[in-house]
Amino acid sequence: MAAAIALLAWNTVACGAESRISPLPVREVAPGVFVHFGAIALMNRDNDGAIANVGFIVGGDGVAVVDTGGSVKEGRELLAAVRVQTNKPIRYVVDTHMHPDHVFGNAAFVGIGAEFIGHANLPRAMATHGPHYLDSYRDSLGAALMDGVKIIAPTKTVSGTLELDLGGRRFVLKAWPTAHSDNDLTVFDTQTGTLFAGDLLFVHHVPVIDGSLLGWLKNFDALAAVPARRVVPGHGPLVTAWPGGLADERRYLDCLARELRAAIHRGDPLTAAVKSVCVSESDRWALFAEYNIRNATAAFAELEWE
Ligand SMILES: [Zn+2]
DSSP states (O other): OHHHHHHHHHHHHHHHHHHTOOOOOOEEEETTEEEEOOOSSOOOTTTTTOOSOEEEEEOSSOEEEEOOBSSHHHHHHHHHHHHHHOOSOEEEEEOSSSOHHHHTTGGGGTTSSOEEEEETTHHHHHHHHHHHHHHHHHHHHHHHHHTTOOOOOOSEEESSEEEEESSSOEEEEEEOSSSSSSOOEEEEETTTTEEEEEEEEESSBOOOOSSOHHHHHHHHHHHHTSOOSEEEEEESSOBOSTTGGGHHHHHHHHHHHHHHHHHHHHTOOHHHHHHHTTGGGGGGSBTHHHHHHHHHHHHHHHHHTO
16 A cells, blocks of 8 residues: 555656646748747736747757746746657757746756857846846736746846857857847748747737837847748737738837927827827727837937937
8 A cells, every 4th residue: 555655656756747748829921930829918827928929940960949928837838849850959049138038947947958149238127127027027917827937047148149059950140239129130931031030020919119229229220130931929910921921010119209298399298198099099009008108208218318
């Protein structure tokens, strides 16, 4: 009897944690390129923080993961999804930028020999904002989902561009000037023309400014010039028309700049201005109420000093 109980306990320990991990559902958007499309929502306990698009590219001798999700649980499920497709080693984990919905899953990929890659500004951004993220997301995600979340800094950084090889499959990382954040990094799979845009591109989900409105607007021509056949936005569905798929985001950010400049020119106080700008856009975006005033407030301060 004692032996049977011991065996039962051993089985629970050996299989318990692993067997509860179900692979994140992914879609093969191009040969060897897999994406899990996150919920268009704020991070919360019910969605595991899985609101950002995360994915991976399978090459000849290894795998590159692009973003790890909003919790270690999501990260583990993404790792399980990789293992459904291939047993090749994960060589790279690319963080497209510092935000929790993109990097809170990093800890799931520690200790497997992967290089963590980010923008040259990412280590500083993580050091500055990381402790606050760990603290403030306890409320929305809850202790269970936050357990094990660690801020994992990149082991390799990119300024300008960096080309990497996954065994006959080249992909190009590009570090962008400050836009959505000051550490935006994109991933371009040259074999299929698939661009992971990170949060330089929002579709349906209203764009969120945590860097520079003017910087973001300045990046549009270079973004539009990427010879992409399809684009995975940071949030929202796959874009297959490029650069046409940038138009909505550009219109919204242009609107913010135009209407805020007019309000500043009239001498409107900030509190009034940020409530009235771009209400014409309100029906066109999800989460507009959650972010538009915040965007306008950040951009007002920037435009005031033009
Ligand atoms: Zn973001």
